[in-house]
Amino acid sequence: MATENEKNDSSPAGPESSTPETDAAKAKAEDFLDQLAETGGEFTNENIDEFLEMQDPEFAQQLGDIKKDSELTVFDPEIDDDTAALHDEIARWRDAKGLKRTAYLILPFLPRVSLAVKKLKFRLFAFIQATKIRLKHFLYYLATAGRRKAQAKIMGAIKSAVSSVASVLADVKHLSLKLKLAFAGLILLLGASGAVLYLTWKGKLIPQESRLFLVNLAENADEVHEVDAHGTFENFYDNVRSTPNLLLIQKIVVNIRASKNSGPNPMMAGELFVEGLNPDVVIEVKDREAFFRDTIQRTTEDFTFDQLSSADGKQLLIQSLLKEINRNLTTGELRNVRIKTFILKP
Missing domain, CATH: 3.30.479.30 (Band 7 domain)
Incomplete structure (x- = not known):
């Protein structure tokens, strides 16, 4: 057993064994470091990759094979404009000094109210500006193409009315005497009805009821003078011009x-x-x-x-x-x- 252990320790294939290729790679890597130190260059990421490639090509290849997992993605939280504006308004009130900060500490809802007022002010200003622009464009339209179109429509309506009246008169000429008299009577009846309605509305045909009693003297007086109720008055009985x-x-x-x-x-x-x-x-x-x-x-x-x-x-x-x-x-x-x-x- 001792003989086998000694053989294993002296075997070149052990974990601490080295080969001529690895020794040459290490020597080359050390020469690269010495050369980098002599030139005074900085030790950057590219130099690290080159050093690892020289010293241990297998380890450098394993590092190159490591890639990001495509399924692991980080999503940035979406913040709408209203929320961001509210956060900014709260920060302005919180970082303020003096009375504004004291008011915020007592009434935390003040930033929301302030932001709502600012939005309302902005919308009102935008509406006014948009109205001015629309009015300006409308006036320009009336002064140029709009005026010409309006004149053309008015003239067209007048011509159409004249042609309609002319056609009606032409049709009336071809009617019999009885129909002409009936048509004239209809026109007179319409005119008389309109006159009666107008006179009734003005109160000339049927007189309006007059009030039996005089309610307000100012309605029939020649002159009306206004008196201040809170002013200074002279008593009617205690005045100096009357004898008691x-x-x-x-x-x-x-x-x-x-x-x-x-x-x-x-x-x-x-x-x-x-x-x-x-x-x-x-x-x-x-x-x-x-x-x-x-x-x-x-x-x-x-x-x-x-x-x-x-x-x-x-x-x-x-x-x-x-x-x-x-x-x-x-x-x-x-x-x-x-x-x-x-x-x-x-």
Whole structure:
């Protein structure tokens, strides 16, 4: 067994055995490297292939036999223009500085809105430009060939209408007298029908119904003036050009109701001005002064001392007096009741 192993180790066909051809190839490859180093050339892919060809031609041939598998292909993902534009818009908002970036972090949908606005703006601009171009071409067409074609069509239509009328008249000439009269009657009937329809539409044949009552004075006024409702106005009764219709009712003394802050028999004494809307009211109050004085006293008796001591109570008394006096007047109404003198006794 030892003899056989020694034979195998010394056999030239072993894995570490060499042949004169391989030794010559290695020597040639080393000479190639030395020559490349002496010339100072770069060690490129072509030099590597040449070196492998010199050193081990079999290995170089095996490398050359390696080819790409035709079934292994890499497909680039297809990205449409809208998606690419959205990615670019998001990148612009994300890489922005200041307020724009802060707004993007708070509202992430802003890039989509911004892109939609830009697309709408672009489409609107494109539509306007296209409309301008079409209008320009249309005007040019009308100024050149279009005008000539329109004139030719109009002249052709006129000639056709004239020829049609001439042919109808020629046919009418060959008709009998009865047919001619019937044709003329038909023409007159059509004309009369058109006139009746026109006059009816204008309201001349059948008059339109007029309104019985005057709704708006501006429709019949000679002049109409507009007034600003929010402007400054002068009161009709309190203007400086009119004389107030005032009457003084003197020495009104009346017992009023007792209250918490008064004694057992409180009293009120005073004088009042009554203002009428017209002089007739003042005359009536003066003529019936005794009656209205009694009305004032009876109305005042229902108030307490505490009520008449306050401003609201006095205002309530004036409203009550105005209501009671107006209820008994026959020639008009009072506009206001004013207090001249007002004395309270607790």
